[in-house]
Amino acid sequence: MGSALLNAGVPLFLILMGVAWGLPTITPKIESGTEANSPIETTAPPGGSEVESQCHSAWQKFLIDFDVHYESEPVAKKRRNIFCENWQKIQNHNLLYESGVESFKKGINQFSDLTFEEWKQKQQPRPKVEATKEASKDEIDKTKCLAAWNKFLIDFGAKYQDDGETEKRHRIFCDNWRKIQDHNLQYESGVESFKKSINQFSDLTFEEWKEKQRPIVASEFSKLENTTKDDQDTVKCQAAWKKFLIDFEAKYKDQAETEKRRIIFCDNWQKIQKHNLQYESGVESFQMGINHFSDLTFEEWKLKQSQSLQRKISNPNN
Known part of the structure; x- marks a missing residue:
């Protein structure tokens, strides 16, 4: 999914998309590294490009944020080069996110000085420890999931026809709970850009959830016969709005705020449809889609990004 707010007439983003799609990626070739046992370099590489300078600043912040130290200068240089390659890939990915091509944003984390193969190696299961410790973890998970299940039953008033169905739903719920x-x-x-939580569908398998969505969409689109294009767009947007509310668990303080957000959403939705027609005809080079910002105006979206950036600057360690 892409941001519905980025096609609101900002030429810079189209320029950036030209860079992201039409030009080769600039991968900085870094020659200098950290001193052994030193958390940062005190100066930027002399005579470096703007990209190298930016990566140098990101590298210094990475060393401080994650308290990183290396055993020797050659190791530090190697890690710095890997970091800058990863950093450049993140910048390229985030350009696509800002233009609506990607649906999530990437950032630096504690693994940013590793190659992909090294990262995969770290993710591999650790050697099995004593069976009692493994059993203990399973028991803890079962206890936590049971508490979450009991809360789910209360919060959403879930009731089932018999004990067999209740047990089936409990198992599905706990499987979903672990995935969450x-x-x-x-x-x-820092790998994912959003957080998940329990909702009214958490006792369903993915296939059951998809099946539940079909009647909602079908009932809306069944109204399209013998209607004008404007009426058709209204019905289609209403279906998209209902799906948006479900997918992103959007909730508002009152009916007036809900209606305001629906109107903004439909305005963004229409812009997305027009943009994607241009994409299909070959005029635009990327496709847009709905995301969690689609109920905001462009100005509201810019303000959110500004506030987020200010928080990161004010609390760099958080």
Whole structure:
């Protein structure tokens, strides 16, 4: 999915997309590194390009944020080169995110000085420890999931026809609950850009959830016969709005705010449709889609990005 707000007439983004799609990636070739046992370099590489200078600043921040030290200068130089390659890939990815091609943003984390192969190696399961410790972890997970299940039953008033169905739903819920925990660990480490939580569909398999969505969309699109194009667009946008509310769990303080957000959403939705027609005809080089900012105006979206940047600057270690 892409940002519905980025096609609101900002020429710079189109220029950036030209760079992201039409030109080769600039991968900085870094020659200097950190001194052994020193957390940062005190000066930027002499005579370096702007890209090298930017990566140098990101590298210094990485060393401080994650308290990184290396055993020798050659190791530090090697890690710095890997870091800058990863940093450049992140910049390229985030250009696509800002233009609506990618649906999430990437950032630096504690693994940013590793190659992909090294990162995969770190993710491999650790050698099995004593069976009692493994059993203990499973028991802890079962206890936590049972507490989450009991809360789910209360929060959403879930009731089932018999004990067999209840047990089936409990198993599905706990499977979904574990996936949410794994996803949120990735979010906390900076790999994922959003957090997941329990909702009213958490006792369904993915296939069951998809089946539940079909009647909602079908009932909206069944109204399209014998209607004008404007009426058709209204019905289509209403279906997209309902899906947006489900997918992103959007909630508002009152009915007035909900209606305001729906109107903004439909305005963004229409812009996306027009942009994608241009994409299909070959005029535009990328496609747009709905994301979690699609109920915001462009000005509101810019303000959110500014506030997020200010928080990062004010609290660089958080």
